[in-house]
Amino acid sequence: xxxxxxxxxxxxxxxxxxSIAAEIEATIYNKMHKRTAANEFRSxxxxxxxxxxxxxxxxxxxxxxxxxxxNIPQTSKxxxxxxxxxxxxxxxxVIIVELKQWDKAEAVEGQxxxxxxxxxxxxxxxxxxxxxxxxxxxxxEDYNSCVQERRIGLHPCVxxxxxxxxxxxxxxAPQYQEYLDEAPIYGRGEVAKLRAYIKKAxxxxxxxxxxxxxxHGKIKPSKxxxxxxxxMIEGNREFxxxxxxxxxxxxxxxxxxxxxxxxxxRTVIVVGGPxxxxxxxxxxxxxxxxxxxxxAQYTSKNSAPRNVYAKKLSGxxxxxxxxxxxxxxxxTEVDANIIDTIICDEAHRLNEKSGLYGNEGENQxxxxxxxxxxxxxxxxxxxxxxxxxxxxxxxxxxxxRSLGSxxxxxxxxxxxxxxxxxxxxxxxxxxxxxxxxxxxxxxxxDYDLRVLESPHELRELIFEKNEPxxxxxxxxGYCWEWLREGKGKTDVHDIVIDDFGMSWNLDNTQTFAxxxxxxxxxxxxxxxxxxxxxxxxxxxxxxxxYENGHIVTDFTKRARTDQSLKGIKKMFREDPQRALRExxxxxxxxxxxxxxxxxxxxxxxxxxxxxxxxxRTCIGNED
Numbered sequence: 001x002x003x004x005x006x007x008x009x010x011x012x013x014x015x016x017x018x019s020i021a022a023e024i025e026a027t028i029y030n031k032m033h034k035r036t037a038a039n040e041f042r043s044x045x046x047x048x049x050x051x052x053x054x055x056x057x058x059x060x061x062x063x064x065x066x067x068x069x070x071n072i073p074q075t076s077k078x079x080x081x082x083x084x085x086x087x088x089x090x091x092x093x094v095i096i097v098e099l100k101q102w103d104k105a106e107a108v109e110g111q112x113x114x115x116x117x118x119x120x121x122x123x124x125x126x127x128x129x130x131x132x133x134x135x136x137x138x139x140x141e142d143y144n145s146c147v148q149e150r151r152i153g154l155h156p157c158v159x160x161x162x163x164x165x166x167x168x169x170x171x172x173a174p175q176y177q178e179y180l181d182e183a184p185i186y187g188r189g190e191v192a193k194l195r196a197y198i199k200k201a202x203x204x205x206x207x208x209x210x211x212x213x214x215x216h217g218k219i220k221p222s223k224x225x226x227x228x229x230x231x232m233i234e235g236n237r238e239f240x241x242x243x244x245x246x247x248x249x250x251x252x253x254x255x256x257x258x259x260x261x262x263x264x265x266r267t268v269i270v271v272g273g274p275x276x277x278x279x280x281x282x283x284x285x286x287x288x289x290x291x292x293x294x295x296a297q298y299t300s301k302n303s304a305p306r307n308v309y310a311k312k313l314s315g316x317x318x319x320x321x322x323x324x325x326x327x328x329x330x331x332t333e334v335d336a337n338i339i340d341t342i343i344c345d346e347a348h349r350l351n352e353k354s355g356l357y358g359n360e361g362e363n364q365x366x367x368x369x370x371x372x373x374x375x376x377x378x379x380x381x382x383x384x385x386x387x388x389x390x391x392x393x394x395x396x397x398x399x400x401r402s403l404g405s406x407x408x409x410x411x412x413x414x415x416x417x418x419x420x421x422x423x424x425x426x427x428x429x430x431x432x433x434x435x436x437x438x439x440x441x442x443x444x445x446d447y448d449l450r451v452l453e454s455p456h457e458l459r460e461l462i463f464e465k466n467e468p469x470x471x472x473x474x475x476x477g478y479c480w481e482w483l484r485e486g487k488g489k490t491d492v493h494d495i496v497i498d499d500f501g502m503s504w505n506l507d508n509t510q511t512f513a514x515x516x517x518x519x520x521x522x523x524x525x526x527x528x529x530x531x532x533x534x535x536x537x538x539x540x541x542x543x544x545x546y547e548n549g550h551i552v553t554d555f556t557k558r559a560r561t562d563q564s565l566k567g568i569k570k571m572f573r574e575d576p577q578r579a580l581r582e583x584x585x586x587x588x589x590x591x592x593x594x595x596x597x598x599x600x601x602x603x604x605x606x607x608x609x610x611x612x613x614x615x616r617t618c619i620g621n622e623d
Contacts (some may be wrong), residue, residue: 128482146217272412329354441620448601479541
């Protein structure tokens with residue numbers, strides 16, 4: 001949807017009349033029923049004055065098309081500014097301009113396509129503007145049938161009209177070159193260069209015709225995108241499905257295809273414990289549905305599995321495959337049934353509200369079901385690990401009924417992690433006093449579980465197990481503060497236990513689970529949930545102890561920087577019993593999740609000696 005459209009002559013006249021921002025504001029209210037924030041209104045007034053200056057050139061056709069705030073279908077993303085026309089061969093062309101009011105920015109080392117700048121009232125990490133402009137181009141190119149069929153050329157660029165470039169400039173550092181090649185940056189004082197970029201593609205006007213075609217193009221994946229994800233899946237052995245995984249996959253595939261035939265909403269709930277292959281099925285569904293021509297997306301609350309699986313599929317290359325992986329807060333402004341199928345992994349992690357401050361949207365379960373014709377939720381209610389996690393089977397059913405979506409339930413039961421041992425999971429539930437089972441020890445279970453005497457011993461064992469294939473990591477409960485200073489350096493130790501020290505996973509990567517050097521760091525629940533390793537070392541802190549013959553949890557031993565129990569102190573003052581019950585569930589679920597990340601083995605160190613002794617007794621190898 002285009003908020004404002006006109007020809008260049010219309011745009012120039014509106015800016016001269018000081019009416020352009022008011023026209024955009026009125027259109028947004030009429031089309032989207034949204035009020036415009038004062039800062040957004042001011043940004044239009046400011047940035048569009050600069051675009052007026054750029055376009056005030058006789059060689060840029062008066063009848064070229066102008067679009068402002070183009071809402072990319074199926075997303076809440078809006079392209080700031082578009083110019084359309086024909087090149088010297090009469091081929092349709094579009095310039096995509098990402099406008100920024102930044103005056104300063106810093107490069108971020110070690111993380112792909114991130115920069116740091118002052119925005120939203122604070123210094124924050126955000127995506128590089130060239131990456132942002134390129135990703136908009138890729139999204140439109142991959143999913144707009146008109147762009148595909150008419151072969152409309154898309155040319156993204158960035159205009160930082162308040163930003164004076166240095167020489168060399170931080171935003172044009174070599175680490176960003178692949179994105180700069182796709183979407184060059186123009187700063188303050190570079191009007192002539194930006195004009196030249198526009199005039200190279202737009203030689204003749206189109207009287208808004210190209211904009212109209214794009215705005216009315218059908219949403220479907222491009223052939224190149226279909227072929228790309230097919231190749232990636234076929235060449236990746238870890239995405240091969242086994243036994244019941246294949247059965248569940250085929251049933252969901254059939255349901256999703258039926259939805260497209262009869263246009264009825266359906267919701268599929270797939271319940272499965274750790275290691276049952278929920279993500280394997282989800283990724284295969286994403287690939288298969290895309291190849292069928294469906295508009296499908298994979299979503300999760302936790303960014304770790306999204307980033308890791310997108311990287312595993314696309315390798316280290318820049319790829320539009322990443323546009324298929326979305327955060328669960330991406331659907332706050334998406335119209336009903338606009339997406340064919342949304343595949344939600346780790347559905348137990350869904351929140352009620354979205355946004356940086358948890359104040360956007362209504363309910364993420366509702367938004368996902370509303371936005372899609374077919375919604376698929378993979379869930380394990382025993383992996384709820386924060387107070388904000390609201391995902392449950394009953395919550396999904398409630399919203400499905402409310403939105404008229406037919407519900408079906410399936411289960412993944414067979415255990416492919418922990419050496420295929422359901423016995424280990426049952427033992428863990430019994431030992432941590434999550435639920436009683438008949439698995440009191442591990443004498444007949446083929447799984448390498450050890451309780452170690454020191455964190456040094458645990459570290460050395462994980463280093464040894466990591467050597468063959470980079471598939472072993474150390475994880476810990478959140479009992480240690482995440483230090484602000486030096487959080488990008490491995491020699492600054494957040495976690496100190498006597499003479500042992502290591503850093504939390506460094507704040508310079510989004511793929512801790514597969515980065516070759518991250519074995520020298522300690523991961524938390526948020527970097528490992530939804531992922532797996534061959535071996536995992538788990539450090540259990542003072543928030544879980546063994547006292548008077550029982551496992552006890554203590555939320556007061558959690559770090560202040562831990563957000564998973566945010567609000568627990570207030571809850572404790574108002575309703576102590578509820579607070580203790582909620583905290584107990586979350587702390588136990590956290591360690592249960594960490595201790596089930598390893599496919600072949602788990603090595604544990606406990607800061608509480610009584611807990612270590614108890615675990616050894618429960619394992620059955622205390623002798």
